[in-house]
Amino acid sequence: MPISTTLPHPKLSVVFSSPHPSQYLHALPWSPRSISYRPPPPRPRCYLLASLHRARDHNGTLLLRNEDIDPHRSKPAYLEATLEDLAWLGIEWQPPLISQSQRTDLYHSAFHRLLQQGDIYPCHCSRKDLALMMHAPHEDENDEPVYDGHCRPTHAAPSLIEDQASNYRFRVSDGETITFTDLNHGPQSFTAGKDFGDFLIWRGDNLPSYQLACVVDDADTQITEVVRGADLLKSTARQILLQRALNLPQPSYFHTHLLRDEHGLRLAKRHDALAIRTLRAQGLTPSQVLSLATQSMTSVTSNS
Ligand SMILES: [Zn+2]
Numbered sequence: 001m002p003i004s005t006t007l008p009h010p011k012l013s014v015v016f017s018s019p020h021p022s023q024y025l026h027a028l029p030w031s032p033r034s035i036s037y038r039p040p041p042p043r044p045r046c047y048l049l050a051s052l053h054r055a056r057d058h059n060g061t062l063l064l065r066n067e068d069i070d071p072h073r074s075k076p077a078y079l080e081a082t083l084e085d086l087a088w089l090g091i092e093w094q095p096p097l098i099s100q101s102q103r104t105d106l107y108h109s110a111f112h113r114l115l116q117q118g119d120i121y122p123c124h125c126s127r128k129d130l131a132l133m134m135h136a137p138h139e140d141e142n143d144e145p146v147y148d149g150h151c152r153p154t155h156a157a158p159s160l161i162e163d164q165a166s167n168y169r170f171r172v173s174d175g176e177t178i179t180f181t182d183l184n185h186g187p188q189s190f191t192a193g194k195d196f197g198d199f200l201i202w203r204g205d206n207l208p209s210y211q212l213a214c215v216v217d218d219a220d221t222q223i224t225e226v227v228r229g230a231d232l233l234k235s236t237a238r239q240i241l242l243q244r245a246l247n248l249p250q251p252s253y254f255h256t257h258l259l260r261d262e263h264g265l266r267l268a269k270r271h272d273a274l275a276i277r278t279l280r281a282q283g284l285t286p287s288q289v290l291s292l293a294t295q296s297m298t299s300v301t302s303n304s
Helices: 048-057 076-089 104-117 127-134 210-220 230-245 276-281 286-303
Strands: 011-017 061-067 120-123 167-170 177-182 188-191 199-202 225-229 252-256
Touching: 011 177, 048 225, 061 167, 076 286, 104 167, 104 199, 104 210, 120 199, 127 252, 167 230, 177 230, 177 252, 188 230, 199 210, 210 230, 230 252, 276 286
Parallel strands: 011 061, 011 225, 225 252
Antiparallel strands: 120 167, 167 199, 177 188
């Protein structure tokens, strides 16, 4: 049962992550027409303004989550800048700030549960092995390739032993169709083992994967609606399998359309011209930034 039925107002997540060391908060979704650049590998996950609109329209609560789990990527200066940008825009979020780096016990306990249930197995494939799999045909260049099952044991076996230096993968139920209704894109359907394979749960550097941390955090903070980009639609199918394995509630999902420039290349938040502080330095007011973003949200949605 969705947990939204037990709460007076929906809780929406606003996720700030730092996939690149030079990250400032961006005004996505917003599509400037005159910019051309190569799309960077990190995914644009900062759908702040879409979340804001959803929260306003549905009388929801905005939470701010700092995906600072990876010490090599997260820098306190960028968080400080984000908080300052949010305050400048007049965007209120409900404290406390959720910092993934402070929540590793929760991720560890979910990891051990999956291990005991036989849902995950160690993967010893090298970067080179995985790079070869990358060359296998897969339809979405921004999604991970379907894992070829090289390290998957014949039978799922519960384990209590943890090999710290290994990656761990979730054994998907091959052939199962995972369906959900996206609040923006409508009915979705993905087949495990075909559209996506056994996916990463725990990393060899002893950090949880994005999928695991996301699912644990959404449930722990009672998120009822997740707003993020359409490049993560397939990840939602993965996360639904994880929610089921961990017996966690499933939130609603609203995936925004992805923005592309005039050459059809995907816009991402790494592009500095989209940084709120760049717009601010150019003399735009908070309401101008917000209204530009709103206009482009509308036009992007109607064009797609
Ligand atoms: Zn492997």
